[in-house]
Amino acid sequence: MTVPIAIIDAFTSEPFRGNPAAVCLLEQEAQDEWMQNVAAEMNLSDTAFLLRQADGSYSLRWFTPQTEVDLCGHATLASAHYLWESGHLGDLQHQVSFHTRSGLLTAEKLDNGGVQLNFPAEPVEPIVAPEELIQALGLIPRYVGRNRMDYVVEVDSEETVRTLKPDYSLLGQVEARGVIITSRADGSHADSRFDFVSRAFFPAVGIKEDPVTGSAHCALAPYWQRRLRKNTLQAYQASPRGGSLQLQVEGNRVLMTGYAVTVLKGFLEV
Structure with missing residues (x-):
């Protein structure tokens, strides 16, 4: 068969x-x-x-x-x-x-x-970051939130998102499916049409870095909707392979x- x-x-x-x-x-x-x-x-x-x-x-x-x-x-x-x-x-x-x-x-x-x-939609709520998360990322975040699956961490710039080299061993000890790093896009690397960029790390489930993560944008879309006051968003996930998503927030749903x-x-x- x-x-x-x-x-x-x-x-x-x-x-x-x-x-x-x-x-x-x-x-x-x-x-x-x-x-x-x-x-x-x-x-x-x-x-x-x-x-x-x-x-x-x-x-x-x-x-x-x-x-x-x-x-x-x-x-x-x-x-x-x-x-x-x-x-x-x-x-x-x-x-x-x-x-x-x-x-x-x-x-x-x-x-x-x-x-x-x-x-x-899987919106995050603000939370005090666990010490292992801060140590694994090696930076001071602008914001840390959590939903039922992941942490969302906003950092200071697109450059920080793109160049981040986390400690995967420590990151795997964080009690969550994964950690999503994001910032507002500044056009320095990607097409200027993008509103925000991100990367997603899931060592706890056997994936060091996921190339493009739809489920992460169930959290990122409502987060950046509030921050940018836009219901329609263009997103770029800045992994080595890279990928883009068109997002629309409609109540408690995300259309991607x-x-x-x-x-x-x-x-x-x-």
Whole structure:
């Protein structure tokens, strides 16, 4: 028996940029251990597992090489891209629904080839930074907040975001899924159309630095909406691969739009 699998670069229109995710389309329920083993074998930040439901929606689960996670944007974008590209969704179906550990998520195919994800906002609340976080970053932050998953740390400049070299050993001791570093964009490196830049680190779940993190922007979008007083935002994640997102805050939801490119298709032997 074989199971189709693809590697798709998300939040980019160019191959070998953005964030690669593996997408695995199941024909029946799979054991958690098997899915975790596949994710470890793929050794990407996330592997998505899709299973079609009777009503045409899909269950969707995400695994890092070490553990299952509650929310993942780039692997959801990759999943939607895969379903449309491979013909599992008809040409007239412009929206697909996913049942996940974070509730019902939807993806809409846009006329320009992009995909718009509808995700829950995950705003942060200000918090006193733990000492290991400050030591791991080696800087004095402007702001530190926390939501149910991550810390968000605002620093003084785009240059600081881009050049930061955290202590991953200490960062992995911080009790959170990850740490997101951000600042207002100043146009010194990226296109001047961007409102803010970020980087995201997740050593606690086996990912030192994630290339482009959709779920991080569920926190970043409402944060910068308040700071900049804008509901529509352009974001750039300044990892070595880099990637961009168009964001819109609508109440307790974040709409994030991006592109994706398939770079590999194959089959798993089961």
